[in-house]
Amino acid sequence: MNFLTNILHLIGAGAAAYFSARHLRDPLTRPNFLAAFQLAESGSVPFLEALRKRAQAEGDEWLAEKLARHASDEMRHGQIFAHALKQHGKQVIDFKQLPQEKSSKQERKSPFFEAYYEGYSREDIKPDRIDWLVFLASTYILELDASKDFARMAAVLPEDEPRSRSLKQGILSVAQDETRHAGYLYEALQRRLPQVQVDAVVDEWRTRKAKALLAMTLDLLQKGGKSRSLVTDGALVESEVDLPVAA
Ligand SMILES: [Fe+2]
Ligand SMILES: [Fe+2]
Numbered sequence: 646m647n648f649l650t651n652i653l654h655l656i657g658a659g660a661a662a663y664f665s666a667r668h669l670r671d672p673l674t675r676p677n678f679l680a681a682f683q684l685a686e687s688g689s690v691p692f693l694e695a696l697r698k699r700a701q702a703e704g705d706e707w708l709a710e711k712l713a714r715h716a717s718d719e720m721r722h723g724q725i726f727a728h729a730l731k732q733h734g735k736q737v738i739d740f741k742q743l744p745q746e747k748s749s750k751q752e753r754k755s756p757f758f759e760a761y762y763e764g765y766s767r768e769d770i771k772p773d774r775i776d777w778l779v780f781l782a783s784t785y786i787l788e789l790d791a792s793k794d795f796a797r798m799a800a801v802l803p804e805d806e807p808r809s810r811s812l813k814q815g816i817l818s819v820a821q822d823e824t825r826h827a828g829y830l831y832e833a834l835q836r837r838l839p840q841v842q843v844d845a846v847v848d849e850w851r852t853r854k855a856k857a858l859l860a861m862t863l864d865l866l867q868k869g870g871k872s873r874s875l876v877t878d879g880a881l882v883e884s885e886v887d888l889p890v891a892a
Contacts, residue, residue, distance in 0.1 A: 650852045664865060665794065666801045676735040679726045679812075680875035683737055686819075687723030690716050695772035696780065707836075711829040718822045725815040732808050735876040756864040761857035778837065782846045785830035786854050792823035 668674040697712035730736060761783065762770055769775065795816050802813040834843045 650855050662794065662797055664862075665798055669798050670801050672733075676730055676733045676876045677874055679730045679733070680735070680737045683723050683726035683730060684875065686719050686726060689719045690723070692772050693719060696775075699773060708833055711833070715826055715829075718826070722819045722822065725819060729808075729812045729815065730876065732811075734878060736878070738875055738877045755861075757857045757861040760860035761853050763853070763856075778834070778846060781830050781833050781837075782850045783853070785827055785834065785847065786850045788823045788827035788830060790854065792820050792827060795820035795823060 665678070668678040693712055693716035697709050697716060700706075700709040700712055727737070765779070770779070799813045799816040799820065802809045802816070804810045804813065831843075831847075834846065838846070
């Protein structure tokens, strides 16, 4: 990581951490924030499952096993956020019931992922054809940072209120899993590449992450920190998300 990337990373991470802490602490914005995490975590499960099958088909038992555990962890993470949401009397909205234009692909484009995977088409990052090194390195960076972000988020939650105390415990356990995910992804890179190339590819994705964080932050600032509502009151419904990877 060069000096500029490092600065960009710090600015982006600082701004993202500011928005995260503010939204999590404020009872009014907390449900929407929890919903976004529920969608991101659960949304990564089919992607990881498909990758597990592909690794198995290619004879990489080691990776297939790690991916199986990863997928089940992300499923559990989604449930932790869904449970917290339920404790707030909320649930994720049913995207299928929204008017067509509101749930269009256009609106769900994420400035972060657009920038992070710049140069790769949606087809390029589908699980049946994504380059393994692209998957391993890009996800390694996301998992590593997620583990730190979740630990920071847990720290802002107060312990004197039961709902927030249990969410804090949940988020801390998520943070531990993300650290383990980052660990196996890095090991997978080391199994495929000499260390000097591992360093280079990790560096490349660190730079991409810094740029993507900045793109996301600028987008958030333009919207005044507001995002559309992802929650509603009532019973649990099925939801549809389209995220290539989530921590
Ligand atoms: Fe996760
Ligand atoms: Fe993860």
